[in-house]
Amino acid sequence: MHDTQQDFRVAAEDLGRFMREALTAAGADQASAVAVIRALITASRMGTDSHGLRLLPHYLKALEGGRIKGAPQMVFHRRLAATGFLDADGGLGHLAGYTAMEHATTMAEEIGLGAVAVGNSSHFGAAGCYALAAAERGYIGMAFCNSDPFVLLHQGATPFHGTNPIAFAAPVTDGSPYLLDMATSSIPWNRVQQFGAIGRELPDQVAADAAGRVTRTPAEVAALLPLGGSDFGFKGAGLGGMVEILSSTLSGMRHGFRLLPMGGPDMSTPRGVGHFFLAMKPDAFVEEGTFARCLADYLADLRARPATANARVLAPGDREWRCQARRDVEGIPLDSANQSAYDELARHYGVARLSPLA
Amino acid sequence: MHDTQQDFRVAAEDLGRFMREALTAAGADQASAVAVIRALITASRMGTDSHGLRLLPHYLKALEGGRIKGAPQMVFHRRLAATGFLDADGGLGHLAGYTAMEHATTMAEEIGLGAVAVGNSSHFGAAGCYALAAAERGYIGMAFCNSDPFVLLHQGATPFHGTNPIAFAAPVTDGSPYLLDMATSSIPWNRVQQFGAIGRELPDQVAADAAGRVTRTPAEVAALLPLGGSDFGFKGAGLGGMVEILSSTLSGMRHGFRLLPMGGPDMSTPRGVGHFFLAMKPDAFVEEGTFARCLADYLADLRARPATANARVLAPGDREWRCQARRDVEGIPLDSANQSAYDELARHYGVARLSPLA
Numbered sequence: 067m068h069d070t071q072q073d074f075r076v077a078a079e080d081l082g083r084f085m086r087e088a089l090t091a092a093g094a095d096q097a098s099a100v101a102v103i104r105a106l107i108t109a110s111r112m113g114t115d116s117h118g119l120r121l122l123p124h125y126l127k128a129l130e131g132g133r134i135k136g137a138p139q140m141v142f143h144r145r146l147a148a149t150g151f152l153d154a155d156g157g158l159g160h161l162a163g164y165t166a167m168e169h170a171t172t173m174a175e176e177i178g179l180g181a182v183a184v185g186n187s188s189h190f191g192a193a194g195c196y197a198l199a200a201a202e203r204g205y206i207g208m209a210f211c212n213s214d215p216f217v218l219l220h221q222g223a224t225p226f227h228g229t230n231p232i233a234f235a236a237p238v239t240d241g242s243p244y245l246l247d248m249a250t251s252s253i254p255w256n257r258v259q260q261f262g263a264i265g266r267e268l269p270d271q272v273a274a275d276a277a278g279r280v281t282r283t284p285a286e287v288a289a290l291l292p293l294g295g296s297d298f299g300f301k302g303a304g305l306g307g308m309v310e311i312l313s314s315t316l317s318g319m320r321h322g323f324r325l326l327p328m329g330g331p332d333m334s335t336p337r338g339v340g341h342f343f344l345a346m347k348p349d350a351f352v353e354e355g356t357f358a359r360c361l362a363d364y365l366a367d368l369r370a371r372p373a374t375a376n377a378r379v380l381a382p383g384d385r386e387w388r389c390q391a392r393r394d395v396e397g398i399p400l401d402s403a404n405q406s407a408y409d410e411l412a413r414h415y416g417v418a419r420l421s422p423l424a
Numbered sequence: 425m426h427d428t429q430q431d432f433r434v435a436a437e438d439l440g441r442f443m444r445e446a447l448t449a450a451g452a453d454q455a456s457a458v459a460v461i462r463a464l465i466t467a468s469r470m471g472t473d474s475h476g477l478r479l480l481p482h483y484l485k486a487l488e489g490g491r492i493k494g495a496p497q498m499v500f501h502r503r504l505a506a507t508g509f510l511d512a513d514g515g516l517g518h519l520a521g522y523t524a525m526e527h528a529t530t531m532a533e534e535i536g537l538g539a540v541a542v543g544n545s546s547h548f549g550a551a552g553c554y555a556l557a558a559a560e561r562g563y564i565g566m567a568f569c570n571s572d573p574f575v576l577l578h579q580g581a582t583p584f585h586g587t588n589p590i591a592f593a594a595p596v597t598d599g600s601p602y603l604l605d606m607a608t609s610s611i612p613w614n615r616v617q618q619f620g621a622i623g624r625e626l627p628d629q630v631a632a633d634a635a636g637r638v639t640r641t642p643a644e645v646a647a648l649l650p651l652g653g654s655d656f657g658f659k660g661a662g663l664g665g666m667v668e669i670l671s672s673t674l675s676g677m678r679h680g681f682r683l684l685p686m687g688g689p690d691m692s693t694p695r696g697v698g699h700f701f702l703a704m705k706p707d708a709f710v711e712e713g714t715f716a717r718c719l720a721d722y723l724a725d726l727r728a729r730p731a732t733a734n735a736r737v738l739a740p741g742d743r744e745w746r747c748q749a750r751r752d753v754e755g756i757p758l759d760s761a762n763q764s765a766y767d768e769l770a771r772h773y774g775v776a777r778l779s780p781l782a
Binding site: 147149150178179180185219221248277294298302303304307308310315321346347348351352353356357368372374377 | 505534538602610628637651658676704706726729730732
């Protein structure tokens with residue numbers, strides 16, 4: 067969320083140029099590259115740095131290793147009027163996500179709701195991108211995805227669920243969407259690594275050691291706790307399970323515990339990730355315009371609530387839209403690790419390096 | 425969840441008889457009484473004591489005060505093929521909930537999905553009852569409801585959202601459904617009262633005083649924290665907001681912050697509670713039978729995971745189905761407060777008292 071001290075910032079356009087050239091060199095077709103760039107730059111502009119430009123080297127490695135197909139033949143099967151299945155053919159999850167949500171919104175326009183289960187897919191970046199894509203077209207969107215095991219069950223000793231995210235977005239007339247995008251663990255895995263790198267203790271109740279005991283020492287961490295910690299982790303674990311059921315059982319994929327690890331070492335075998343997307347037409351229940359008016363009233367009341375000292379009350383997405391406005395002016399920052407990684411990609415693929423704005 | 429020491433237990437049938445007579449005396453028509461009884465006894469059998477038989481006196485008071493209509497004319501408007509609005513006409517939320525979910529599953533059977541927004545309703549008990557009703561018919565069910573303010577926003581100083589529950593149920597072949605039913609706060613309000621009554625400190629990060637500062641002293645509590653506490657409460661608050669948007673903006677109702685308090689003192693003005701129900705046909709995405717097989721595999725892997733010392737790993741619902749099996753044999757316990765309340769109802773309505781099983 068916080069911009070780094072290193073003053074290396076790039077324009078979204080230059081970042082997109084770099085990504086397009088590298089993805090193309092690694093075998094991605096145009097549709098796939100466009101989808102990856104859209105998702106990663108959306109996340110980077112919003113400040114969701116864990117799911118932004120940082121992930122490009124990973125996708126390139128998976129394309130080069132053969133785990134992910136750069137030119138997939140994705141096929142959509144509409145099964146009933148409100149439901150369909152997208153076979154992602156082992157391609158990039160971003161293309162699968164945007165394609166599936168587009169089908170879901172098309173169905174929602176016709177009949178009020180649409181849901182698409184996606185199978186044979188891969189990591190799709192930030193779930194919020196696809197919920198947002200629905201909201202940008204005027205629909206309520208929800209997106210879910212399973213992932214390989216990092217998170218304990220409630221009272222579990224070893225990881226079972228992935229960080230299984232829930233994303234929910236709603237369109238706001240004359241404003242930026244309501245956007246919730248959350249892992250069902252408390253913190254993401256890379257936050258643990260960040261705390262370790264700077265020698266800081268973790269917050270309580272977010273991570274556990276190899277025996278499933280809560281620890282605040284980053285070096286001891288073997289698993290994340292579900293949202294809610296030791297006492298209320300049955301809620302986070304239950305939500306993680308809901309995400310798993312929507313993502314993998316509806317699409318007939320392996321559930322997260324049986325997925326190959328995202329990080330490898332095997333970068334040649336397709337993982338068979340599952341996603342689930344739901345779109346709803348906001349005016350499909352009562353009189354047209356009611357939803358927009360009620361949502362505006364709700365958000366006005368929410369943003370007017372008093373905050374605790376030195377804090378302010380925000381709607382989900384507010385922080386992200388502010389970051390986006392700032393980064394659209396000042397550029398998207400790359401920390402030193404990403405600067406090195408992008409330099410290495412420039413050499414490897416023979417593409418021009420990023421031009422720092424400052 | 426835990427059965428009380430007082431050995432006063434009743435059979436579900438006797439409890440149903442008592443509820444039917446009292447509800448009828450207070451003006452509920454047969455359909456309304458059947459729905460209330462179904463919901464309260466479902467919750468009491470499962471051990472969800474906060475939302476079981478304890479609530480009967482509240483509903484009777486609301487019927488007598490005129491806040492809730494005992495003989496509503498609920499009207500369902502199917503708006504698009506997958507969506508509809510149920511005008512609950514100020515009746516009991518339980519009848520609205522079961523009716524709306526039945527319409528949602530009918531649509532899901534036809535076209536894969538169905539969603540019903542409910543307006544002009546009232547407290548519906550446990551959200552899980554309606555998700556469960558869908559699962560019992562073979563559908564994935566989700567239920568949401570707003571409520572009056574008890575829960576802080578993230579970094580908020582005063583309550584804004586209700587405990588806004590999320591319920592999700594999925595049918596399991598030859599087994600009890602997967603059933604998640606959770607408030608988007610960490611603990612329910614009545615748990616704070618229970619801790620206060622026995623002079624116990626609250627867990628950390630679940631409640632706040634009148635200034636929005638976290639407190640562990642029950643007597644100081646003025647609000648609940650969203651799930652995730654001080655550090656990660658933006659997740660619980662965001663989920664609470666999602667529930668609010670689904671429940672009140674789609675149905676055109678007042679959002680929770682503007683609802684009259686459930687507890688009164690005004691028991692004559694309808695509150696205009698909103699609900700939202702979604703049903704999905706599990707086999708509407710890939711080949712028939714795939715969902716059942718994948719869900720069984722997932723649950724088998726989940727239940728086989730190692731637990732921490734002196735604990736065991738459970739799927740959402742497992743604890744509830746065990747409690748239900750026990751209570752179906754041993755009876756449903758009434759603590760001393762409920763015994764007194766039911767004695768008082770017996771006198772007030774001239775109905776025969778509950779017969780203790782032991």
